[in-house]
Amino acid sequence: MDGxxxxxxxxxxxxxxxxxxxxxxxxxxxxxxxxxxxxxxELFRPI
Numbered sequence: 001m002d003g004x005x006x007x008x009x010x011x012x013x014x015x016x017x018x019x020x021x022x023x024x025x026x027x028x029x030x031x032x033x034x035x036x037x038x039x040x041x042e043l044f045r046p047i
Contacts (some may be wrong), residue, residue, distance in 0.1 A: 003044060006022065006040055006041075006044045007020050007021060007022045007040065008020075008021050008025060008040065009021075010025070021040065022040060023039065023040060024037060024038065024039050024040065025037065025038050025040065025043070
């Protein structure tokens, strides 16, 4: 996570390099039918 840049690095088991994400994180394990999703704007909102 990079709060200053408001981005995260996404890694999967098959990745050699991370994928930068600046909009939304989505997580869906194989046994779950509906993914969990959160916008990075929401994640990095001021508190």
